[in-house]
Amino acid sequence: MFAATLDTTIEFLKGVGPKRAELFQKELGIFTYDHLLNYYPFRYIDRTRFYKINELDPDLPYVQILGRITSKEIIGEKHKKRLVARLTDETGTIELVWFQSLKWVDENLSKGKVYIVFGKPVVFNGSFSISHPELENYPRPATITGNLRLQPVYHSTEKLKKFFLDSKGIQKLQTQLIEQHIKEVRESLPLHVLEKYHMISKKEALLNIHFPKDVKALKSAERRLKFEELFFIQLQLLHTKQQRELRFKGHAFGAVGDKVNTFYKEILPFELTNAQKRVIKEIRLDTQRGIQMNRLVQGDVGSGKTVVALMSMLLANDNGFQACMMAPTEILARQHYESIASLVKDGLVSVAILTGSSTKKQRTQLHKELEAGEIDILVGTHALIEDKVVFKNLGLVVIDEQHRFGVEQRAKLWRKNVIPPHILVMTATPIPRTLAMTLYGDLDVSIIDELPAGRKPIDTRHLYEGQRLRMFGFMKQEIAKGRQIYIVYPLIKESEKLDLLHLEAGIEQMRYQFPLPDYQISIVHGKMPNADKQYEMQRFIEGKNQIMVATTVIEVGVNVPNASVMIIENAERFGLSQLHQLRGRVGRGAEQSFCILMSGNKLSKEGKLRLETMVKTNNGFEISEIDLQLRGPGDISGTQQSGVLDLKLADLATDQLILQEARSTVMEILKADPMLEEPNNSLLRTYLAKRSRGIAFDKIS
Numbered sequence: 189m190f191a192a193t194l195d196t197t198i199e200f201l202k203g204v205g206p207k208r209a210e211l212f213q214k215e216l217g218i219f220t221y222d223h224l225l226n227y228y229p230f231r232y233i234d235r236t237r238f239y240k241i242n243e244l245d246p247d248l249p250y251v252q253i254l255g256r257i258t259s260k261e262i263i264g265e266k267h268k269k270r271l272v273a274r275l276t277d278e279t280g281t282i283e284l285v286w287f288q289s290l291k292w293v294d295e296n297l298s299k300g301k302v303y304i305v306f307g308k309p310v311v312f313n314g315s316f317s318i319s320h321p322e323l324e325n326y327p328r329p330a331t332i333t334g335n336l337r338l339q340p341v342y343h344s345t346e347k348l349k350k351f352f353l354d355s356k357g358i359q360k361l362q363t364q365l366i367e368q369h370i371k372e373v374r375e376s377l378p379l380h381v382l383e384k385y386h387m388i389s390k391k392e393a394l395l396n397i398h399f400p401k402d403v404k405a406l407k408s409a410e411r412r413l414k415f416e417e418l419f420f421i422q423l424q425l426l427h428t429k430q431q432r433e434l435r436f437k438g439h440a441f442g443a444v445g446d447k448v449n450t451f452y453k454e455i456l457p458f459e460l461t462n463a464q465k466r467v468i469k470e471i472r473l474d475t476q477r478g479i480q481m482n483r484l485v486q487g488d489v490g491s492g493k494t495v496v497a498l499m500s501m502l503l504a505n506d507n508g509f510q511a512c513m514m515a516p517t518e519i520l521a522r523q524h525y526e527s528i529a530s531l532v533k534d535g536l537v538s539v540a541i542l543t544g545s546s547t548k549k550q551r552t553q554l555h556k557e558l559e560a561g562e563i564d565i566l567v568g569t570h571a572l573i574e575d576k577v578v579f580k581n582l583g584l585v586v587i588d589e590q591h592r593f594g595v596e597q598r599a600k601l602w603r604k605n606v607i608p609p610h611i612l613v614m615t616a617t618p619i620p621r622t623l624a625m626t627l628y629g630d631l632d633v634s635i636i637d638e639l640p641a642g643r644k645p646i647d648t649r650h651l652y653e654g655q656r657l658r659m660f661g662f663m664k665q666e667i668a669k670g671r672q673i674y675i676v677y678p679l680i681k682e683s684e685k686l687d688l689l690h691l692e693a694g695i696e697q698m699r700y701q702f703p704l705p706d707y708q709i710s711i712v713h714g715k716m717p718n719a720d721k722q723y724e725m726q727r728f729i730e731g732k733n734q735i736m737v738a739t740t741v742i743e744v745g746v747n748v749p750n751a752s753v754m755i756i757e758n759a760e761r762f763g764l765s766q767l768h769q770l771r772g773r774v775g776r777g778a779e780q781s782f783c784i785l786m787s788g789n790k791l792s793k794e795g796k797l798r799l800e801t802m803v804k805t806n807n808g809f810e811i812s813e814i815d816l817q818l819r820g821p822g823d824i825s826g827t828q829q830s831g832v833l834d835l836k837l838a839d840l841a842t843d844q845l846i847l848q849e850a851r852s853t854v855m856e857i858l859k860a861d862p863m864l865e866e867p868n869n870s871l872l873r874t875y876l877a878k879r880s881r882g883i884a885f886d887k888i889s
């Protein structure tokens with residue numbers, strides 16, 4: 189008989205075997221004993237609390253009931269067969285129903301016997317029933333599982349359940365693992381870390397996550413395991429960052445020269461906000477170290493990121509380097525180019541633009557000037573990444589609206605110089621701190637958390653469908669004042685055709701109920717050719733059309749200062765961050781701006797909360813925090829593809845404190861022992877070595 193260890197294939201665990209092992213692998217990615225031991229319950233039932241049948245309520249989650257089986261029978265034909273039993277206590281009776289494994293249940297369930305039953309009660313035909321409840325004999329045996337006060341509940345799948353691997357089945361296997369193998373569990377965190385935060389050992393944590401002694405022990409186990417989870421993510425991120433800094437030199441922008449000074453003293457038409465000053469200083473300090481900068485600048489729409497970018501580029505120019513700025517769309521690139529070119533007029537520096545629609549002749553000329561170092565600042569789209577674009581001496585790359593560019597594209601820009609340029613990534617999508625620390629944990633983050641003075645907050649109102657005439661009245665009034673208006677319709681992914689119908693019906697209704705001769709409408713939606721889209725947008729930008737009706741294709745960052753009203757139809761269908769982004773299209777000029785959220789008369793609780801939040805605050809960071817609480821990290825824009833968010837226990841919405849602790853601990857460790865050579869950090873070195881082998885392997889396969 190071979191001696192099993194935690195690395196043994198799950199197949200060999202008593203009660204598993206080849207078929208279930210295969211299911212474990214396919215359904216849950218569990219291959220070894222260790223994997224299963226690290227498959228945690230997702231919640232617990234209080235086994236000290238028994239519900240009486242007359243206390244049941246359809247709002248209750250899982251409940252535990254003690255009762256006697258008073259009848260059981262198999263009813264129905266063939267594939268509709270089911271086993272129905274009645275469970276009775278002194279207050280009433282409920283039905284227990286099984287649709288699968290009828291034979292097994294029939295053999296194991298005895299009429300007249302008392303059982304402990306677990307399950308979610310639902311109302312069916314006017315009375316309570318529980319389908320596929322879990323059953324336990326009564327009284328409970330005096331074993332570890334028998335003595336549990338908190339019953340673990342594991343996620344399972346339909347396929348696993350067919351092979352009796354429901355929550356109870358998994359619990360049985362966990363019992364076995366704990367009894368036979370818990371002693372083999374090795375500590376994964378350095379002792380000094382455990383001591384610092386008074387955390388329990390890995391062994392104790394695993395024991396208590398599966399079979400908690402009491403609520404306090406469960407909390408300690410959760411805290412320890414969450415910490416560990418976040419700690420190792422931070423270790424990887426910060427280690428990557430540190431290695432990059434050790435390995436890649438960066439251009440040292442030693443001096444602030446004429447260009448920055450002239451711009452700041454003589455050209456800049458306004459006073460910088462304190463936040464802008466702070467961020468520029470952070471960039472200045474970061475770029476003079478001789479280490480490549482990788483910095484993310486987060487700032488709400490309108491917080492003035494462009495001028496921060498421009499001054500950073502001028503700093504590069506002052507130090508003899510070229511700079512470029514990349515935007516996700518042609519319209520945005522053009523806007524940046526125009527605003528930058530108008531700010532640095534009088535020949536302070538030379539600025540050029542390169543996009544997909546630059547002609548061959550323009551390109552040839554531009555390539556030449558770029559290589560000769562005659563262009564100081566190049567603004568453009570993806571076209572900048574092409575290999576043909578060669579700089580004489582690129583020192584800084586600014587990437588606007590980061591989430592549209594992939595890591596691969598970022599890397600391409602790096603290779604545009606022997607010493608990689610400094611990278612400044614700008615995003616107008618505020619993300620909560622915990623997310624930023626996890627998603628961009630290998631970047632330094634600067635935050636512009638202040639709007640320029642005198643900016644009037646956008647006045648946001650929520651109107652119900654029944655108040656539509658008021659909305660039309662308001663539009664009329666604003667158009668009469670010479671303002672322009674956006675009306676946005678949500679995109680319903682399932683049917684673009686329906687979206688369009690919806691949008692067209694909306695325009696019809698508007699023309700009918702709002703008959704003014706002197707307004708023109710631009711219509712922009714995903715289904716129309718690019719050229720038409722550009723044409724319609726251009727008319728709106730030039731003020732020839734007063735109203736722009738669009739699906740959500742309205743470009744991020746499009747700047748039409750005279751547009752001061754944003755109307756969002758079916759606003760309850762949008763997520764918070766999207767609503768905030770859309771609202772950011774207005775409030776760019778001197779006029780008071782408005783955002784009107786139109787919704788149906790019936791709203792879900794969450795939909796209502798979203799709209800209330802929008803009405804209450806203009807602060808993007810506050811909104812992103814609420815969004816995170818409402819939807820969880822997976823749905824926040826730009827995070828979908830990121831594997832770092834597959835957290836097992838930790839929750840970025842609620843575990844901010846643990847994340848802080850984990851991150852600062854890693855920072856301290858890496859600072860004191862950069863190569864992790866100290867014996868008491870050897871666990872960490874081993875972890876990283878294993879990971880990097882794993883990653884290399886992933887890339888090959």
Ligand code: ADP
Binds near residue numbers: 487491495616
């Ligand atoms: P965003 O952060 O959304 O990219 P922009 O850089 O486009 O914002 O700035 C929005 C507007 O605010 C621009 O018209 C810009 O000139 C102006 N602006 C930027 N900073 C200031 C400031 N400190 N004071 C006054 N206006 C400013």
Ligand code: MG
Binds near residue numbers: 493494616745
């Ligand atoms: Mg911008």
